[in-house]
Amino acid sequence: MKKLVGFFSILSFAVFAAFLFIQATPDRITTANDLEFMQDAVPAKAMETGKAIYNGKGNCFVCHQPTGVGVPGVFPPLAKSDFLLADKKRAIVQTIYGSKTPITVNGVKYPGGIMTNVPMTDQEVVDVVNYTLNSWGNKGGVVTLEEVKAARKK
């Protein structure tokens, strides 16, 4: 009988500890809710504006496709692009100026030079880059107006 009481007190302690752990976890690990919150770092309205530039004035969709998948070997993908997601500042420069040198995106080589760049305001660059960084499953963070201004000076 003593053994049984001991067993139950350990069991109830374990249940209590598990309860505490579950209560505490959302603060420490990335849950689905946290991911939603991170996406919200770019306000919905700014995402809309970015999307409109991507599929309109910026012409991005013509080459990179509305779904960001690109055309392998010709136009690199932006969706899940290791190149895009590795370096936000480089993404800004790429969006403003394009690139003349060959690059490798997700293991596929692109010859460089074909990207045409429509003149955009700094704010338009912010919105379209943030749209690409946070669309099609990308979780690439956020760029600021200051970062775009700094990229222009170079």
Ligand code: HEC
């Ligand atoms: C005429 C076709 C074309 C248009 C329009 C275009 N791109 Fe590109 N883009 C390319 C090509 C080609 C490359 C690869 C350049 C290289 O090889 O150096 C590229 C590369 C990129 C990259 C880096 C590589 C990657 O896939 O992550 C980013 C970011 C990018 N483009 C964003 C944009 C954005 C944003 C727009 C619209 C404002 C845009 N592009 C418009 C053709 C285009």
